[in-house]
Amino acid sequence: MVTCAWPYINYTPHLGTMIGSVLSADVVARYYRLKGDDVVFVSGSDEHGTPIEVEAVRLGISPKKLTDENHAKIVELWKRWGISFDNYTRTESPIHKEFVKSFFTRIYRRGYVFAQDVELPFCRKCDRFLPDRFVQGVCPKCGAEGARGDQCEKCDCLLEPAKLVDPVCAVCGSSPVMRKVKHWYFDLAKFSGGLCKFLEENERLSQNARKFSLNFIGGGLKPRSLTRDNKWGIPAPFPGAEDKTIYVWVEAVLGYVSATIEYFRGRGEEERWKEFWFDGDAKTLYFIGKDNIPFHTIILPALLLASGEGFNLPWSVSSTEFLQFKGESFSKSRRIGIWIDEALELFQADYWRYFLVSTRPESKDTDFSWGVFIERVNSDLNDTLGNFVHRTLTFIGRYFDGRVPDGADLGDRDREVLQSVRELVERVAKELEDCKLQEALRTVVDVSRLGNRYFHERAPWKLIKTDRDEAAKVLYVAVQLVKTLAIVLSPFMPFTAERISALLNLVEDQRRGWEEAVKLLPSNHEIGKAEPLFEKIMVDGEELQVRLEKAKSSTITFEEFLKxxxxxxxxxxxxxxxxxxxxxxxxxxxxxxxxxxxxxxxxxxxxxxxxxxxxxxxxxxxxxxxxxxxxxxxxxxxxxxxxxxxxxxxxxxxxxxxxxx
Structure with missing residues (x-):
C-alpha cells in the first residue's frame, strides 16, 4: 500500500505539495510495480473543513460546487504529471463518509471518545461559532496580521481560534464573543505507551518523523478534538452531536482505508482491501510533508489502535522538509511560489519531475532556484543522459543499419562496464526501498555518466575506421545501458522512459519488469531512428521568472472565474x-x-x-x-x-x- 497526504483542494496544489507527498509516492509505487509486487496506490482530495467553507461563502457558492470543480481540475493535472494513482478519490465519496462514521462509532462505543464544554469565538452577526479559518486576527507568536484561527501563514505556527489577538469573523468582519459549547474529544493519552513502542521499533520512519513524534509524546499527549461547528463535512455520529461535523484532520487520515475499500469494491473484490490493512505481511508506505508528521505517526496509529480491530500500523513514513520560494513558504493568497498547473505552462512534466526529485528536501528546507532548475535540465538531462542515448542510437543507425551489433567475445573493459551497470541497478533499488529518492535518481544518472565515459574511452568513431568488430562491441555494450535507462528511469520520468523504450522497439515484456534493467538486448535487434530527448533551456532565471508571471496572469483560477x-x-x-x-x-x-x-x-x-x-x-x-x-x-x-x-x-x-x- 503506497499513499500520500491528501491535498487540500481550496487551491491547486503547488510544487511543495508535489514533491513532499504526491510525486515521491508515485516514484516508489512505480518502482514496486516494476518489481512485481502487488501495489495499490491511493489518495484523494481533502475537501471538508473551514478553508473550503470560508472560500465558498466568500464566492457565494456552495462548498460542493467549489470542490467539484477543483477536484475535476486536479484529477486532470495528475494525469498530465504522470501520477499513477490506482484510486484517487475524495472525502465526499459516499464510501469514505460511510466508513468514517462507522469507524468513529466503534471507537466511541469502546470508550475512547468523551464530550467536554469549551469556550470558542461566536459571531453574533452570523449567529454561529467560528472554527479555525472562520476567525482571523493578529498572530500571538509573530504579530502578523491576518493570521487564521488554525495557522499563521507568516510564521507557520499552529494556532487556536481563542489565542488570536483582536480576532474578527472572516465572513462579516465583526468582533466575536467567547461562548461555551460542547465538543467531542479523542482520549489520545491512553495510547502513549503503544505509540512509543510503535515509534521506537519502527526503523522505517524518517529521522525527522521519529524525532518530532517522540518529542511530541514526551511533552504529554492531550485529548484531541474530533468535532467542529461546521456545516460542511461528515456529520459526527456521537449522541448529542447532531449539529457537529467530524474535524477534517482526523477524518482525512482514515481516507487511506476508505480509498482502498473503494478501489477493490469497484473491481468487484469486496473483501480484498483487508489483505492490505490486516495481513501481517502487507506494508503501508506514507509520503508526507513535515507539517503532516503528527497526523501520520501519532493520530492515525492511535485511531487504528483504538478500533481494536488489528489494523496494520504505518510500516514506513517518509516525510520531507519544505520546498520554499525565495526563502518564504508557498502561498496562494500572497502569490508566492509555483503551482503545478503553472509549471506545465512552462516545461514538460518530466523536466519538473526530475528537478523536484533531484532537489527533494530530505534533510532540510530547500529554496527553489531557477538557476538550479536550468543547470539540472541542461547538464544532467540534456548533456549527460540525453547525449548518451542520442549518440549511441545515432551511431548504431549510421554504421550498423539500425540493429544491435554483435556482442560476442567482449573484452574485459566491456564486461566490467556491464557488471558496473548491474551494481548500479541494485543500488537504485536499495535507495528507493530506503526512500532515498534523491540518491536513487543520482545513481540512475550515473548509468549515463558511466556510458559517456565508456564511449569516450573506447572512441567508436575511431574504431569504426580501423576495427569494425571492436566498434560493434562498444555499441553493443552502450545500447545495453540505454535499455537499462529505459527501465530504471521509468519511476522518475515515465514519459521519457516510454520514449526511450519506443526508440529501442521494446515489446511489452521487455519494459515491464525491474529485472529487465539488466537483461541484454539480442544482437540484430532492430531499433528506431534516434531523436533528441531533451532541449536545452537557452534563457536565464530572470527570463523564466518573467514567463512564470505571464503564466500566472494568463490563467485564472476557478475562484477568479466565479467572480x-x-x-x-x-x-x-x-x-x-x-x-x-x-x-x-x-x-x-x-x-x-x-x-x-x-x-x-x-x-x-x-x-x-x-x-x-x-x-x-x-x-x-x-x-x-x-x-x-x-x-x-x-x-x-x-x-x-x-x-x-x-x-x-x-x-x-x-x-x-x-x-x-
Whole structure:
C-alpha cells in the first residue's frame, strides 16, 4: 500500500505539495510495480473543513460546487504529471463518509471518545461559532496580521481560534464573543505507551518523523478534538452531536482505508482491501510533508489502535522538509511560489519531475532556484543522459543499419562496464526501498555518466575506421545501458522512459519488469531512428521568472472565474455615440429593472432598431471604462470571425438578469 497526504483542494496544489507527498509516492509505487509486487496506490482530495467553507461563502457558492470543480481540475493535472494513482478519490465519496462514521462509532462505543464544554469565538452577526479559518486576527507568536484561527501563514505556527489577538469573523468582519459549547474529544493519552513502542521499533520512519513524534509524546499527549461547528463535512455520529461535523484532520487520515475499500469494491473484490490493512505481511508506505508528521505517526496509529480491530500500523513514513520560494513558504493568497498547473505552462512534466526529485528536501528546507532548475535540465538531462542515448542510437543507425551489433567475445573493459551497470541497478533499488529518492535518481544518472565515459574511452568513431568488430562491441555494450535507462528511469520520468523504450522497439515484456534493467538486448535487434530527448533551456532565471508571471496572469483560477457576473440582459436603449462611426451606446436591463450602460463597437453590424428588445449575454460587474466620454458599465459578449461580429444570445426565452452558468 503506497499513499500520500491528501491535498487540500481550496487551491491547486503547488510544487511543495508535489514533491513532499504526491510525486515521491508515485516514484516508489512505480518502482514496486516494476518489481512485481502487488501495489495499490491511493489518495484523494481533502475537501471538508473551514478553508473550503470560508472560500465558498466568500464566492457565494456552495462548498460542493467549489470542490467539484477543483477536484475535476486536479484529477486532470495528475494525469498530465504522470501520477499513477490506482484510486484517487475524495472525502465526499459516499464510501469514505460511510466508513468514517462507522469507524468513529466503534471507537466511541469502546470508550475512547468523551464530550467536554469549551469556550470558542461566536459571531453574533452570523449567529454561529467560528472554527479555525472562520476567525482571523493578529498572530500571538509573530504579530502578523491576518493570521487564521488554525495557522499563521507568516510564521507557520499552529494556532487556536481563542489565542488570536483582536480576532474578527472572516465572513462579516465583526468582533466575536467567547461562548461555551460542547465538543467531542479523542482520549489520545491512553495510547502513549503503544505509540512509543510503535515509534521506537519502527526503523522505517524518517529521522525527522521519529524525532518530532517522540518529542511530541514526551511533552504529554492531550485529548484531541474530533468535532467542529461546521456545516460542511461528515456529520459526527456521537449522541448529542447532531449539529457537529467530524474535524477534517482526523477524518482525512482514515481516507487511506476508505480509498482502498473503494478501489477493490469497484473491481468487484469486496473483501480484498483487508489483505492490505490486516495481513501481517502487507506494508503501508506514507509520503508526507513535515507539517503532516503528527497526523501520520501519532493520530492515525492511535485511531487504528483504538478500533481494536488489528489494523496494520504505518510500516514506513517518509516525510520531507519544505520546498520554499525565495526563502518564504508557498502561498496562494500572497502569490508566492509555483503551482503545478503553472509549471506545465512552462516545461514538460518530466523536466519538473526530475528537478523536484533531484532537489527533494530530505534533510532540510530547500529554496527553489531557477538557476538550479536550468543547470539540472541542461547538464544532467540534456548533456549527460540525453547525449548518451542520442549518440549511441545515432551511431548504431549510421554504421550498423539500425540493429544491435554483435556482442560476442567482449573484452574485459566491456564486461566490467556491464557488471558496473548491474551494481548500479541494485543500488537504485536499495535507495528507493530506503526512500532515498534523491540518491536513487543520482545513481540512475550515473548509468549515463558511466556510458559517456565508456564511449569516450573506447572512441567508436575511431574504431569504426580501423576495427569494425571492436566498434560493434562498444555499441553493443552502450545500447545495453540505454535499455537499462529505459527501465530504471521509468519511476522518475515515465514519459521519457516510454520514449526511450519506443526508440529501442521494446515489446511489452521487455519494459515491464525491474529485472529487465539488466537483461541484454539480442544482437540484430532492430531499433528506431534516434531523436533528441531533451532541449536545452537557452534563457536565464530572470527570463523564466518573467514567463512564470505571464503564466500566472494568463490563467485564472476557478475562484477568479466565479467572480464574473455573467447574466442575460435586454437591450432597451440603442443610439450612436456622437463623433464615432463604430460605437453604439446601449442601455441594458440586467435584471430587476436596473439599466446599465454599455459602449460597444457594433455599428455597421446591426441596425439600431434591430438591437432593441434583444436578450444578450453580458458581463455585469465590469469596472466602468471611459469610452468617448461615456462610462461603459457592462460588456456585451460577442464572437468575431473575419471581421463579422455576432452577439451571443440565449436560444430560448429567458428573463433579464438570468445568471449564465
Amino acid at each position: 464574473l457576473d455573467l447574466r442575460v440582459g435586454e437591450i432597451v436603449e440603442a443610439e450612436m455615440v456622437p463623433k464615432s462611426k463604430s460605437l453604439v451606446r446601449l442601455g441594458i436591463d440586467v435584471g430587476g429593472g436596473v439599466v446599465k450602460q454599455a459602449v460597444a463597437g457594433i455599428a455597421g453590424q446591426y441596425e439600431l432598431k434591430q438591437l432593441l428588445g434583444l436578450k444578450v449575454a453580458v458581463l455585469a460587474n465590469l469596472e466602468p471604462k471611459r469610452i468617448f466620454g461615456l462610462d461603459s458599465e457592462v460588456m456585451i459578449l460577442a464572437a468575431e470571425d473575419g471581421g463579422n461580429i455576432s452577439i451571443l444570445m440565449p436560444d430560448k426565452p429567458v428573463k433579464s438578469g438570468s445568471k449564465i452558468k
